[in-house]
Amino acid sequence: MTTRRDFIKTAAAGVGAATLGTTGAATDAAPAAGPQQMPRGLTLLSMVQSDGSETLGVKLPNGILDVAAAGKALNMAAPATLDALLVSGSAQLDQLIAAARDRKEFVKDEASIKFGRLFTDPAKIVCVGLNYKAHAEEAGEKLPKQPILFNKYNNTLAPHRTTIKLPPREVSYKFDYETELLVVIGKTARNVSEAEALDYIAGYAIGHDFSARDLQLETGGQWMVGKTLDGFAPIGPYFVSADQVDPNNLTIETYVNDEERPRQSSHTSKFIFNPQKVISYTSRLFALEPGDIIFTGTPEGVIVGMPKEKQVWLKAGDRITSRIEKLGTLQFDLA
Structure with a gap:
């Protein structure tokens, strides 16, 4: 039986062939046996191409390396997406960067690109x-005495600079921000x-666990429902490899509109x-696999934590900015 992981490996292997239009590239791109090489020293993003595809970009001192364009021109295979990279390993991407940087x-100038979704299909x-x-x-x-776990689905995944379309008021109206550190397995x-x-x-990466508090807390404690409407998980702008970050030593902030003082x-x-602790605990319950992502929780300062007379819920027209040290600034609008 073909598993999702096997499928992504096959997709990663075929990127060179699909992009280059050659028959040999797929063989050249086949993942090596054994443990895959995790990315090191890399800051990555997703960029939207003219045909609407979302492909991998590498942040360099001189701009953003377009992996798809470089791979096609140089006849070199490399993973097309971050999802594929995490399963196939970074060896081919490292080779392409050395040849094309x-x-x-x-x-490309980063200001000229449209950001795509960092993740599109995590298991x-x-x-x-x-x-x-x-x-x-x-x-x-x-x-809590142990981590409280819940889930989102892939329909929530959204890019940096996205616009979240809010549901009708009769569905939900108590919208709240939650900036979080995102861990990538x-x-x-x-x-x-x-x-x-x-x-x-x-x-x-920076992840935002956007929340509908009325659905989460006023319909029988349905956390998943309150956090899994379309687009309710903007992530970005960058994926930063683990060797460059101490996850236990980062500032984390949230801003609303033009307010100078952070809400969080x-x-x-x-x-x-x-x-x-989260990984150790979760891995005793079920296996975490390459490409799985973990929202690690939000700090204080959320709207639901304010006295009821001071709770002014987010609305269409608001802009939310999430900042985490060393990971950049994630921004999105509401409509």
Whole structure:
């Protein structure tokens, strides 16, 4: 039986052939046997091409390397997407970068590109609830003794600079922000210890767990429902490889519109369950696989945590900005 992981490996292997129009590239691009090479020293993004496809870009000092254009011109195979890269490994991409990074015809000004979705088809989107002490307290909840897990689906995935179309008021109207550190799994993790858990992380990104609080909290405690409407998980702008980031030492902030003062301002050192603990705990329940993503929870400062007389829910026309140290700035609008 062909699994999803086998399918992505095959897709990654075929990128060169599909892009180049050659028969040999697919063989050249076949993933090597054994553990795949996780990305190192890389900052990646997704860019929308003229035909609407979302393909991999590499952030370089001189601009954004268009992987698809470089691969086609140089007759070199490389993963077309971040999803494919995480399964097939980074060896081919590293080779392409070395060959193309100084070729101006393959490097674009970042201001000229349209960002695509960093992830389009992760097997799992795992979310952690109430993972900062101050957030649990503002929500009037007891501190959890183990990670509270729930999920989103792929329909929620959205890019940097997206516009989330809000549902009609009769469906929901209590919209809230939740900036979160996103952990990206790079190799299969099953029953791993906390001490080794970081070795299974390929990289990090900014994730926004946009939430409809009325659906989440006023319809019988349906967390998944309140967080899984279309486009409710903007991610980006970048994927930053794990070797460049300490996930337990990052500032995290949220801004609304032109407000100078952040609504959320905290630090990942304040996790109740840091990424090591989350991965170790989750991997005892089920395997985490390359390309799986984990929303690690939001800090205090959310609207639902305010006194009811001060709760002004987000609405069409608002702009949300999420910032995490070393990972950039994620921005999206509401309509």
